[in-house]
Amino acid sequence: MNHLNLLERLRRVESPNLVPSHETLFWLRALGSEVWDAEGKKYIDFSSGFGAASVGFSHPLLVSKIKTQSESLIHGLGDVYSSLPKLELMESIERLLGFSAKGILSSTGTEAVESSLKTAKIYTGKPRVIVFEGAYHGLGYGVLRSAGRKDFSELFLDQTADIFFRAPFPDNNKNLFDEVLAVIEKEFKRNDVGAVLLEPIQGRGGIRPFPDGFISELSKCVHDSGALLILDEVMTGFGRTGSLFAFQNEGIEPDVIALGKGMAGGLPISASFARAEIMDSWPKQELDSIHTSTFLGNPLCSAAALEVIGIIQKEKLHISAREKGKVIFDFLSDAVRENGWTLRGRGLMLGIDCKNSRDALRSAKIALDNGLIILVDGLVHETIVLLPALNISDKLLKEGLEILRDAIKQTSR
């Protein structure tokens, strides 16, 4: 199968906004951290499908679980008649979080963030939400205006409510820590802010961690104001940053947390959990729920998520993410520094800020030609994003890093 022919066929049926304008490839199959394209070429994968294939593609335990669950109950009736996998998954997430919590399941990260926002509104009664410059919380109409990139929302401004106040990002280099907290405290004085929503490490904004200690200071200031702290751990959750959840690294507990992506190893499921007394502010179901969806608690996805959580815990993949992250830092630091670029992030959520899109895209293209899949993201596509599967083998990690280091060096020439 030829990629150009496939691309032509795709152009006829997919929205032009979604069909790649540049050279592309079609994935045929993937196993572990390797992908084969439709022309038979093999690649090492450092994307894990936007971080979703957290335990690698088609982990044998996950495949076996999907097979058995699909033979017994593939779909249920959401909130009307629940299923065992849904119940067990919710119990498992509560145990993992380590505090008394209740949740709402859904299918995508966007939905998880939007139900988190609804929960905060119901609990506090206050409509406005503080977000940070560079944020990405999904592209549904509810969260659209929170996006750090204007192009995501500018065509829809007349259809979306602006409930967001955008605080500056306290960039590590600029010593803005106190100034940003002061801006946020001033905003609280309006008395209509119900929540502060943030990614513990900004993902699509270019893998940007907050300065050390910022999130715990922010957490204090949010609680003093009576608002809720909503952590969007859609990308950072389930071991990605070297702990099961990124909040565990900050010495805080969120009031509400949104989860998704790596939760079921590539199947679409997401969750919003809140401290139990917060979630209890939702009205009790009478005849119907005021917030639900067709695939809520889908048994196949729930069983897959339970299996993935089991694999992460049994194989201690959050710990290996931490160790592998160190390997990447050691391997790439010199080459990155020589180009005047910056390597940042935590665990296996790392980004190389190339300062401009030309260099980031060039490195990614050279890497792809040499058999390595990496993503480029950031506010102006300036960041090479590294999100390998948590269980990538040492051998593939090293081979991929060699390709990437060569690509970085070639880009500087």
Ligand SMILES: Cc1ncc(COP(=O)(O)O)c(C=O)c1O
């Ligand atoms: C931090 C964060 N929140 C929310 C989302 C939206 O998730 P989804 O694309 O599954 O709707 C993403 C997606 O990249 C994300 O990175």
